[in-house]
Amino acid sequence: MNLDSKNNKEKFGSEIKKIEVYLPVKILKNSTLEKEFSEWSANKIEKKTGIRERHIVNEDETSLDIGFEVAKKVLQGYDKSQIDFILFCTQSPDYYLPSGSCILQDKLGLRTDIGAFDYNLGCSGFIYGLAMAKSFINSEIANNVLLLTAETYTKHIHQKDKSNRTIFGDGAAATIIEKSDKEGILEFSLGTDGSGFENLIVPNGGLRKKYDISAKEIDDGTGSIRTDNNLYMNGPEIFNFTIKAVPIVIEQCLAKNKTNFSKIDYVIFHQANKYMIEYLRKKIKIPEDKFYNNMLHTGNTVSATIPIALKECLDNNILKDGNKVLLVGFGVGYSWGATIIEV
Amino acid sequence: MKIDDFLYELKETLEIEDVELNEETNLKELEEYDSLSVLSIIAMIDENFGKRISGQDFQSITTIGSLMELIGMENFE
Secondary structure, eight states: OOTTHHHHOOOOEEEEEEEEEEOOSOEEEHHHHHHHSTTOOHHHHHHHHOOSEEEOOOTTOOHHHHHHHHHHHHHTTSOGGGOOEEEEEOSSOSOSSSOHHHHHHHHTTOOSSSEEEEEOOSTTHHHHHHHHHHHHHHTTSOSEEEEEEEEOGGGGSOTTOHHHHHHBOOEEEEEEEEEESSOOEEEEEEEEOGGGGGGEEOOSSSSSSOOOTTOOOEEOSSSOEEOTTSOEEOHHHHHHHHHHHHHHHHHHHHHHTTOOGGGOOEEEEOOOOHHHHHHHHHHHTOOGGGBOOOOTTTOBOGGGHHHHHHHHHHHTTSSOTTOEEEEEEEETTTEEEEEEEEO | OOHHHHHHHHHHHHTOOSOOOOTTOBGGGSTTOSHHHHHHHHHHHHHHHOOOOOHHHHHHOOBHHHHHHHHOGGGOO
């Protein structure tokens, strides 16, 4: 082994090359929710949450299906034989085992001498995906990483759960991260606090508490009903967590990158809901014109919100070449993370 | 904060127009009280008092007076 070889290596980094989005065909509008829940107003929902409609998978459509659709889309016009790693992020997997990413390797016709695995994260999932993709590229494990964030939370949600049916939508994003001659994905600050794990959870259905066909209905007191087989979100606690964690992780991320807000061109948060991220924006004093807040047609699509927002910003020329963009994801776990990318 | 100012803030936060609020008003019986207004109240309390009320404590809130006790009566005049 030539121990000097490390010093002779060329300098390189990683960059986001391409993003595509796939949204299921079926749409759930506020006007439909208003009809189902007598005390709910379509206008009020839109005003507060910033959501008018969200896409919902069909009964027979899964995270793997929408992950497959979005992967096909991103690979159009791309030499798919170049993909040498798949990262698949979902919390609504098709199977306990095997990994959806293995099935996708075959369905997409990708090489077999590549790496692939799934990881279980929610709203922080895209940030962690970028962190892993960058690390794999910089350590020469991979050159072209296909990062899929595909989520179908609506499968976990009770039909009578007014709040969660309002907030969440299904969706998938595919991001290709490539080796590049400069570093387009800068330093990361990540965070974890499992003490809040019960505040955003699907209690039953895993191996600790199995799916219970006779699970009783629980009324949360504000007009939402669920069982322990369903998604539970303690809204107040999640909001408290974000108020605490987000300003700190941003400060840490800016410090780690030896920069400050004046040098950041744009900020994209996980699009949780309009009210919450607008409050965080004001609290952190981010100028309104530097901040993305749009989930009008998608709702909160969990790990897909940041790449969806990023693509919208690129398509609409909100972001220009060379812009430095601060990305922040936070939620279930609790898990959170921030990074800066150069577009 | 003066109690009257707090009641005014709360009214604004909950976007209530036709009902007068006082310390005896039961928040959960207000037509405007739902999971979204809980978020608004959390934001209002963080902004004005720098305090965070836990989700569990929110469950136990009944009247505006009980919310004020959670914030801490020393914050009111």
